[in-house]
Amino acid sequence: MSVTAAKGFTAAGIAAGIKENGNPDLALVVNTGPRRAAAGVFTSNRVKAAPVLWSEQVLKTGEVTAVVLNSGGANACTGPKGFQDTHATAEKAAEVLRIGAGEVAVASTGLIGVLLPMDKLLPGVEKAVGELSQHGGEKAAIAIKTTDTVHKTSVVTKDGWTVGGMAKGAGMLAPGLATMLVVLTTDADVSSADLDKALRGATRVTFDRVDSDGCMSTNDTVLLLASGAAGVTPAYEEFAEAVREVCDDLARQLIGDAEGASKDIRIEVVNAASEDDAVEVGRSIARNNLLKCAIHGEDPNWGRVLSAIGTTKAAFDPDRLNVAINGIWVCKNGSVGEDRDLVDMRYREVTITADLSAGSEKAVIWANDLTADYVHENSAYSS
C-alpha cells in the first residue's frame, strides 16, 4: 500500500532507462488534496546533492504537490549542471501535472559524481504521470531501490485516518540521516508546522538511530505529505505517535536489508546520565569495526564493547560498566562476568545491552555486522 494507503494520493513507478539493467528507476507521488501540507528532513552532510538543495527550498513553503524520485544516479557533486537537471525535472513534472515547479520536490539516489541521463529521465517523468494510480504505491517503492534486495513500505491506520510510507536504503546508513529516501503520506488534515514537528520528532528516534556503516549520505531525504482527504484532524500526540510507528518500522526494515549484513544488532544503552550520553555510547559501539567483525563471527567479544565505550565523553566509571550480549551479562563491573559460552548468537538479531550505571536514561541504536560480503559489495564496483 505504501504511499497510496492514505486517501488523496496517487503514485507510479516505472523504468525510465536511467539504470542500464532496465530495472524500475523513476517514482512519482502526487498529493491530490484537498490539502497540500508537507514537511521534510534532509541529510546533515554539508556536501548536499542537487535535489536536496532544490527540495529544501520547496519545503520552505510548507506545501508539496508532487515528488519525483529516481534511482540510478545521486546527482551529487555534479556542479551547476546537476542543479539545472534537478530544476528541469521539477519543471517537467510541473508542466505535465499543470502545477508550479515550486510545488515539486525531487529526490535522487545512486552513484555520486555522475550526471543523470536527462534524455531518459524527462520522458520518464511524462510516462510516470500517465501511470499515476491510487494503487501505485508498491510500484513507486520498487522504483526507488538501489542495492536494496526488497522494497520497504509501512502503513498504520487509526480511527478514520492513515499514515503510510515507503523507504529505500541499504548502505551508507548512518545518523543524520541514513542514506535513505523516504516518502510518508497521510490523509489526516494536519498543518505543515505540526507535520514538521512530528516528522523531526520521529526521525530523531528512528532513522537517526540507524547506523549500518557509519557513512553519511549526500542525498538523504524524508518527506511527509498530508492530503487532508480523510477530513479528520487527529490529536497531535496521536498523530505524532503514528508517524513514529511508521518511521520505526521502515528504519527496522532498512537495517534488516543492509548491504552484505548477516546480523542486525540492537544496541541498548541503559542507566545513562542523559539521553545524549546513551546515544553517543550507542553510536560508538555501532561504529566499532572490530566489534562488528566479532558479531559477524558470533563471538561475544565484550572487550571490544568496553573499548568503544571508553572512547566517548559520556559519564561512567569504568569499574561500574556492565555488558550483556543476548541477555548474558558477560561483563560485570568492568571485568569478567558470566560465562561467555552461554551466549547464543545463532540468530540474525543480536542484542547488546550496555549498562553505564550512571543514571536512568536510555537509547536504542540499530547497527549491522561487518562482513566480507559488505566489502565485496562496496569494492567490486562503483556505487
Added chain:
Amino acid sequence: MSVTAAKGFTAAGIAAGIKENGNPDLALVVNTGPRRAAAGVFTSNRVKAAPVLWSEQVLKTGEVTAVVLNSGGANACTGPKGFQDTHATAEKAAEVLRIGAGEVAVASTGLIGVLLPMDKLLPGVEKAVGELSQHGGEKAAIAIKTTDTVHKTSVVTKDGWTVGGMAKGAGMLAPGLATMLVVLTTDADVSSADLDKALRGATRVTFDRVDSDGCMSTNDTVLLLASGAAGVTPAYEEFAEAVREVCDDLARQLIGDAEGASKDIRIEVVNAASEDDAVEVGRSIARNNLLKCAIHGEDPNWGRVLSAIGTTKAAFDPDRLNVAINGIWVCKNGSVGEDRDLVDMRYREVTITADLSAGSEKAVIWANDLTADYVHENSAYSS
C-alpha cells in the same frame, strides 16, 4: 638493533608460555644508566588496562629503569585482580633486578577481559632477566608481536648519540593512540621534561595520525627512556627531530602491516583553514568504510571522499573542494574533474589529496583499506 641500538640498554625476548602456541611473548628492556630519565604517552581511551594505570603512576616520577612487556593478553577489563597481577609483575622484575617496583613500567597486549597466566609470566620475568643482552633488541621486538606479521624497529644515529625503538601493532589502530606498544631508547643525556615534550610532539604528528580501523585500544603505551650513556646532551630541536623520525618510521611500519590490509592510504589534506581542520577531515576520510572498500577495489570513488569531508565541521565551501587520487584531480570545484580512468591504483600505496581551498594548513593521516581478510582476521577468533 631496536631498543639496544643506543648505549646503556639491555633487552631480552623470550617465550614464557603466555601464548598457547609457544611463540615469544615476554620482553624486558633495562636502562643501565648512568641516567634513568623517561617519558610516556598512553591511550586516551577511558577504559584503560591495568598496566596502563600502573605505568602512568610510574612515569610520574620521570624515571624508569626497566620495562616488562607481554603479548598474549591485554590484562584489560580484569578488575582488581588484573591490577594486582601487573603490580606482581613489576615486583618480580624489581626483585630480580634489585631495584624498586616503582622503577618498573609494564605494558601488555592481546585479548581484553582475560586474566594473565601468572604462573607462567612470573617465571618468565626471571628467565628474561637471565637473557638480558646489549644485542637483545631484535628478540624483544619479536616477543611483543600479536597479529603483526613482522617485528618493527627503527634507529636514527646522530653525532655521537642515537635514538632507537621497537613497536608492535596491527589492529585497533586509531588516534589516541593506535593499539600499539612502543619503547624508544636513547643514550643522549636528556631531562625527563625534555623527553616528555619531544615524545608528545612526535606522537601527535606520527602515531596519533595513523588510523587503520578507527578503533582505539585500552592498552596503548609509548615510552622513551634515556640512559645518558653517550655523555652528550644534544640541542633540543635536534633531539626532538630524531625522536620524530623514529616515531614516523615506526608508525609507517605499523600501517604497512595492518591486519588484512592490501593498501596503505596516505591522506593529505591541504589548504585547510587550520591544522585541526586538516586532521579532522583526514580522519573522517580515513574512517569511511565505503571509501576503504572502494580503495580495496582499486576504484577511484571520489564521491565517497566528498561525502566524508561533508560530515566534518572544518571550514570549506562544497563548490571549491578538489580531490586527487594518485595525482589525478578526479574532482574539481566539488564536481567531476579529470577522467577517473587515468588513476593507476595497482600499487600498495595510494595517495588521496583533499584540497579544501580554505587556507594554507595541512596534515597527513595514514589509513588502510577494508578487506575481506580484515573481516576474517577479526571474526574468525577472539583477539
